[in-house]
Amino acid sequence: MKLVTFQPMRTIGLPNVSYIKPEHLFKEKQTIAEADWILFPEYWQVNVLVYGLKKRIFPSIQSYHLGHNKVEMTRALWAVCPEHVPYTQILANTEANIEHILEEFPFPFIAKEVRNSMGRGVFLIESEAQLQDYARHNDILYVQEYLPIDRDLRITFVGDEVIGAYWRVGQEGHFLNNVAQGGTISFEHVPPGAIRLVETVAKQLGINHAGFDIAVVGERLYFLEFNVLFGNMGFRDNQQLIERKIWEYLLTHSSPDSPPFKPITPAPRAS
Incomplete structure (x- = not known):
């Protein structure tokens, strides 16, 4: 099985992988044509690879298209699990829409930039002045109710299953729980229902590589967002696990006589 990657750090342990710089996409059309899978393309490459060159990509095109934009993500979630x-x-x-928001949402509420991650572009709106400032910098108004939580769940789905889950606990006085924003990690008492929900929804949407952020309010589970290219700070010994799950997924969707996973051990650096 021949693989091409555009992000070598995410595929470092996989065998038979050739690295191509993203800007060399069209120069390396022959290498791409001979590959069985294209791994971790940049977003601008996805349509070229799938529709133009007829290649299989990982993560899936659904993962890219829905994960790239909170508007599309939210509409897809409304379609399959609006109660969450x-x-x-x-x-x-x-x-007129700014006035509508002020009438519809009590303070505080959340406003988000359509394209951002790791807690960036998420704002706690506590006044009309803050809403106006957010509106000055965003063509689309994405506004969400404030959920009274001090932590949320990061649940990571790779291939066909959840491979890890943990709580992200926010700092006191902060409304963001992301590890990149200073949140801490806890593996205690992750609700099984949240894992089942992510597995169900990911499969319904055709997503095969994403970190899902889930809020728990009483007995209710809510999707906050998901990130296709998620960080791995919260995993224990995760890199080989992710590589193995990717390899198993590629095998399952490729030739049945492909070899088993044997991770590549990077050569030691010369001293």
């Missing part, structure tokens, strides 16, 4: 989405409005940036 916080109350959200997605509106054009007009004065």
Whole structure:
């Protein structure tokens, strides 16, 4: 099985992988044509690879298209599990819609940039002035109810299953729980229902590589978002596990006589 990757750090342990710089996509068309899978393309390459060159990619095209944009992500979640989405409005940036938001949402509420991750571009709106400032910098108004939580779940789905889950606990006085924003990690008492929900929804949407962020409010589970290219700070001994799960997925969707996974051990650096 021949593999091409555009992000070598995410495929470092996989066998038979050739690295191509993203900007060399068209120069290396022959190598790409001979590959069985294209791994971790950049977003701008996805349509070229799938629709133009007819290649199989990992993560899936659904993962890329839905994970790239919170608007598309939220609409897809509304379609398959609306009861697990916080109350959200997605509106054009007009004065009338700003007035509508002020009438519809009590303070505080959440406003988000459509394309961002790791807690960036998420704002706690506590006044009309803050909403106006957010609106000055965003063409689309993405506004969501505030959930009274001090932690959320990061549940990681790779291939066909959840491979890890943990709580991200926010710092006191902060409304963001992301590890990149100073949150801490706890593996205690992860609710099995949240894992089942992520597995069900990921399979329904065709997502095969994503970190899902889940809020738990009483007995209710809510999707906050998911990130296709997630960080791995919260995993214990995770890199080989992720590589193995990717390899197993590629095998399952490729030739049945492909070899078993044997991770590549990087050569030691010369001293």
